[in-house]
Amino acid sequence: MTARILVCGGAGYIGAHMVRRLQLDGHDVVVLDNLSTGHRAAVQGAGLVEADLLDAPELARVFDAHRFDCVMHFSARSLVGESMARPYEYYRANVTGTLNLLEAMQRAGVQRFIFSSTAAVFGTPRAPVIDETHPTAPINPYGATKLMVERVLADAATAHGLRSVSLRYFNAAGASPQGGIGESHVPETHLVPLAIAAALDTGRRLQVFGTDYDTPDGTCIRDYVHVDDLADAHVRAMDLTAREPGAHAFNLGNGAGFSVREVIASVGRVSGREVPFEEAPRRAGDPPVLVASSTRARDVLGWTPQYRDLDAIVRTAWDWHRAPAY
Numbered sequence: 001m002t003a004r005i006l007v008c009g010g011a012g013y014i015g016a017h018m019v020r021r022l023q024l025d026g027h028d029v030v031v032l033d034n035l036s037t038g039h040r041a042a043v044q045g046a047g048l049v050e051a052d053l054l055d056a057p058e059l060a061r062v063f064d065a066h067r068f069d070c071v072m073h074f075s076a077r078s079l080v081g082e083s084m085a086r087p088y089e090y091y092r093a094n095v096t097g098t099l100n101l102l103e104a105m106q107r108a109g110v111q112r113f114i115f116s117s118t119a120a121v122f123g124t125p126r127a128p129v130i131d132e133t134h135p136t137a138p139i140n141p142y143g144a145t146k147l148m149v150e151r152v153l154a155d156a157a158t159a160h161g162l163r164s165v166s167l168r169y170f171n172a173a174g175a176s177p178q179g180g181i182g183e184s185h186v187p188e189t190h191l192v193p194l195a196i197a198a199a200l201d202t203g204r205r206l207q208v209f210g211t212d213y214d215t216p217d218g219t220c221i222r223d224y225v226h227v228d229d230l231a232d233a234h235v236r237a238m239d240l241t242a243r244e245p246g247a248h249a250f251n252l253g254n255g256a257g258f259s260v261r262e263v264i265a266s267v268g269r270v271s272g273r274e275v276p277f278e279e280a281p282r283r284a285g286d287p288p289v290l291v292a293s294s295t296r297a298r299d300v301l302g303w304t305p306q307y308r309d310l311d312a313i314v315r316t317a318w319d320w321h322r323a324p325a326y
């Protein structure tokens with residue numbers, strides 16, 4: 001059935017892939033984005049409302065103008081280091097902004113909400129593979145803001161019957177194989193795009209943050225999941241809110257970890273180029289290993305990531321970064 005969906009943050013990396021998927025499924029999509037980190041060119045074939053979640057009157061106007069069946073919320077400040085230095089900005093954007101959105105939804109009678117959460121809600125992992133029973137104990141303001149919203153959603157389910165799903169992404173990577181949209185952050189801090197940038201530009205060297213971790217090759221291990229697989233989980237989460245009340249949460253990853261050195265090797269294979277790198281000190285706040293158990297997402301949502309192979313994920317990123325559209 002065709003739905004009308006508001007995608008907040010639809011001009012950003014994961015949001016733009018979500019919009020494309022929803023359009024392919026025949027849904028009617030409106031994007032709301034303040035374009036602080038998103039890209040106008042990423043919004044293709046959907047209406048763009050250029051607005052900030054801190055502007056409550058403008059939000060009310062958006063909900064007056066459209067009858068949404070569901071809201072997907074990708075807008076957020078999302079850099080761990082920056083959140084440590086500027087916590088007020090993070091709490092304001094990620095918590096106050098989301099509260100404004102939820103209140104606007106409540107006034108308009110919109111009852112279904114899909115929220116971009118993060119592995120950072122878990123803090124330092126106490127298990128090699130993280131499932132939803134793992135304790136939540138964020139170690140930075142970014143993770144704390146996301147966990148606060150998850151708590152708000154649980155309370156909103158009780159008080160207002162809001163149906164929600166929080167999706168905790170591990171390491172999103174890759175780009176749409178159809179082209180035209182991809183990852184483009186300023187500044188870029190993520191491993192895959194920086195490794196590709198080093199492969200493309202011989203003047204650049206990737207810094208490997210920490211080579212003395214207690215891992216097989218001494219570098220950090222992460223769980224890389226393709227952005228289109230994340231989008232697919234959102235579609236399934238939206239379907240879940242149609243049949244189930246309550247506030248739900250799922251961890252989304254491939255269940256397989258790759259070290260920084262393995263990612264560098266993958267970029268080397270895919271690009272056929274050398275990836276110049278140098279060993280650098282550890283980056284503050286990096287846990288050695290972050291790998292998701294997505295058993296719950298598989299069992300409850302029927303989600304199976306299509307991209308299991310790191311090279312396949314990196315290949316789509318490489319195709320985008322060789323000739324980015326924005």
Ligand code: UDP
Nearest residue numbers: 189190191194207208209220222260283286
């Ligand atoms: N990393 C690195 N060099 C970089 C960027 C990242 O060695 O220039 C490492 C980082 O320390 C972490 C992994 O790559 O262990 C993934 O980092 P990213 O920032 O991509 O994602 P995060 O895991 O922080 O969400």
